Amino acid sequence: MRWVELQTSLHQAMLAHSPDPALLALLAGPTGERERRLAVYRNNVRHALLNVLEAAFPVSRQLIGEACFTAVGLTFVAQHPPQRPVLYAYGGGFPGFLAAFQPLADLPWLADIARLEWARNEALFAPEAPLLTPTRLAAVPPEQLPGLSIWLHPSVRLLQSRWPIHAIWDAHQPNGGPLDAVDLKHAQSVLVWRLKNAVVQQPLSAGEFVLLTAFAAHRPLAEAAETAAGDDATFDLATALARFLNQEVLAISDQHNGNALGH
Amino acid sequence: MTPTRNRAALPNQAGIGLRHPHLPEFLAASQPVAWLEIHSENYLAPGGPRVAALERLRGDYPLSCHGVGLSLGSAEGLDRAHLARLRALYDRFEPELVSEHLAWSTAPDGTFLADLLPLPYTHETLQVVANNLDLAQEALGRRLLLENPATYLRFSEADWDEADFLAELVHRTGCGLLLDVNNLYVSARNHGTDPVAPLARLPLKAVGEIHIAGHARVVITGSELLIDDHGSAVAEPVWDLLAAALSRTGPKPVLVEWDTDIPTLPVLIAEAERANVYLREINHAMG
Secondary structure: OOHHHHHHHHHHHHHOOOOOHHHHOOEOOOHHHHHHHHHHHHHHHHHHHHHHHHHHOHHHHHHHOHHHHHHHHHHHHHHOOOOOOOHHHOOOOHHHHHHOOHHHOOOOOHHHHHHHHHHHHHHHHOOOOOEOOHHHHHOOOHHHOOOOEOEEOOOOEEEEEOOOHHHHHHHOOOOOOOHHHOOOOOOEEEEEEEEOOEEEEEEEOHHHHHHHHHHHOOOEHHHHHHHHHHHOOOOOHHHHHHHHHHOOOEEOOHHHOOOOOOO | OOOOOOOOOOOOOEEEEOOHHHHHHHHHOOOOOOOEEEEHHHHOOOOOHHHHHHHHHHOOOOEEEEOOOOOOOOOOOOOHHHHHHHHHHHHHHOOOEEEEEOOEEEOOOOOEEEEEEOOOOOHHHHHHHHHHHHHHHHHHOOOOEEEOOOOOOOEOOOOOOHHHHHHHHHHHHOOEEEEEHHHHHHHHHHHOOOOOHHHHOOOHHHEEEEEEEOOEEEEEOOEEEEEOOOOOOOOHHHHHHHHHHHHHHOOOOEEEEOOOOOOOHHHHHHHHHHHHHHHHHHHHHHO
8 A cells, every 4th residue: 555545544543433444454463452552643633632622712611511522622623623733723613613513502602702712812823013002193193193094913803792701701710700790691892912922801892892893994093983983872082092002902014104103 | 965054052961841831930030951942833823922932032042943743754745834834933043953753743635633643664655754854954944853753553564674764764864863762662662672772773873862751651451552641750761761872872962851741840850950960971981
């Protein structure tokens, strides 16, 4: 057998339930021993990938329990193994997989919690970018402010859920809020980003969510603020901008070169 | 000719694998460790605290980069995009040494299996690995050290003994050898062979680094198997094998690997200190 064929057969044995007898015939050692030896590799492969999911989705794991997470995780691993040797980027498909996984349909917020955890994972590894500071924004001539487009830091992720995903997530942290205080009828939008090298998250008001979504789409400041105020009567641009500037949510893009925020 | 641009050599002392739980202690204070090794694939992200930490530590410690995902045994050749990612990492951090494994982890359809899987040692696979090594050393602009694997199974078809296979690869490609003493021990025990015997056949002149680590012992249906899990202290027979290896290679950089059930940093440093005792003995013996 050519090596490429043998390699394919080994690959299939790593993710399949039982190895092909034709493959076992190509291994050395006593017959009963071969299957056991192959199983060591199979176990290593499946658990290495499961460990990646466990590290990225700790709250989802708490919500469904370790045994259930192991079962659903190993199912995902077998059906959607990574296609690149870069494991920090493996698991992005897991929230969607959970959403479609019928046996867990009685936890309708589970997939959104997993989306939140994946957003945290992406924020952890996102590129660096120079921050938009209050000083730099203050230096923009007033007449240029309405047309200014503001950028989000590359680590920023915005999530909108019909469930209180921030509260549920927080109740599963070591020093988090009480779980019985979580109101499941309360929809939540959440901002996730990296602040001083650590991933953080905060709930957003409706207006703040609309503002940041407009920034993400590179809408000019005046238009973004107008949309936010139209959606949320309590929205105040000055308050929101001060919050996001001070919390390092906003950035200078390369594309700011040549406009009012240029270097 | 193999490109060589590694700027300096690692010291012939013990180093440790840099693991995420120990980053805060390294960032807070200088640690009594002669050099560090990282798993290259853990530092490929474009940003974030881990890469930032390595950026800070790089100036204070010599560095060895240990790749765990290139899949040199792959029949279909190497992933060019992954080579480019590694090249960018190595150009940024300029490690003193770069190493990979005699194993495969990427299947012919591109699936990454996140483990170091075995290959038969045949004339065909020798050519495959030699071609992949040539391509990798060219694309990375560096000489690679190739690590002997820990294996749990062997294939019925074999043209080469593992030690001879490695010697031939060193001869053909100019790569070096990363001698993993724990792997040597684990494989020998799992296949019922003598762990010391390969030392007579391996290309020891090409050794640029030595690994030691802990292994697990499992007994299933009455027969014992050693698993290379890097999850405990180095076993006594592996220390003995280290001494036997050092007596033949002379002093080399020795790395303590500990990847699962990661201990506190002082425990890891104590393990490195014990390796330094072996290195001092060899220095004395060789005068």
